[in-house]
Amino acid sequence: TPDGFHIIEVIEKKGDMFNARHILIKPQYTTEDRDKAFSKLDSLKTRITSGELDFALAARFWSEDLATRTNGGQMADPATGSAYFEIDQLKPADYAAIKDLKEGEISAPVESQDNEGYQQGRQGNLVYKIIRVDKIIPAHTATFENDYTQILEEVEQKKQMEAVDAFLEEKIKSTYIIIDPLMKGCEFSREVWNSRK
Numbered sequence: 001t002p003d004g005f006h007i008i009e010v011i012e013k014k015g016d017m018f019n020a021r022h023i024l025i026k027p028q029y030t031t032e033d034r035d036k037a038f039s040k041l042d043s044l045k046t047r048i049t050s051g052e053l054d055f056a057l058a059a060r061f062w063s064e065d066l067a068t069r070t071n072g073g074q075m076a077d078p079a080t081g082s083a084y085f086e087i088d089q090l091k092p093a094d095y096a097a098i099k100d101l102k103e104g105e106i107s108a109p110v111e112s113q114d115n116e117g118y119q120q121g122r123q124g125n126l127v128y129k130i131i132r133v134d135k136i137i138p139a140h141t142a143t144f145e146n147d148y149t150q151i152l153e154e155v156e157q158k159k160q161m162e163a164v165d166a167f168l169e170e171k172i173k174s175t176y177i178i179i180d181p182l183m184k185g186c187e188f189s190r191e192v193w194n195s196r197k
Helices: 031-049 055-062 092-098 144-173
Strands: 005-014 017-025 110-113 126-129
Touching: 031 055, 031 126, 092 110
Parallel strands: none
Antiparallel strands: 005 017, 110 126
């Protein structure tokens, strides 16, 4: 898998459910592996900037990122699916690589992480890449014409949070809650939990 090499033992299986354990070995990359990857990426960047090769075509043929290779290397925010990123949504290494670039420019090869494990809150796997900045949108006041998708996402997120809050408020009334003595000095966002300290 993208995480490494596994040996998996299925202990028990019932229908679609199973109980298993595994041994995972993550490959270790040498300095030589890194240098080869950087050299290949630098060569691709040179061919693209000289006009000999198209970025999207290069991504289709040489990228090992299954999520982006079929769409010409177009990155997407794993949380929203949007092709547009705010600065704080970029991985630090990616931001450092592109912060001084103009539209259409390509970064030097960079060591970063992929999005594997992003939803679980862990770092991704080590990857090497080049990044092209397709468009820069300066900071501005949001308008429906220019920022409809972003506004829609924020409204949907707010509605989801309100639904979760309403659900929790209803369940709190009928649920026994005990606050661990170690947490008694903490300030909770729900007043009902503060009253039980």
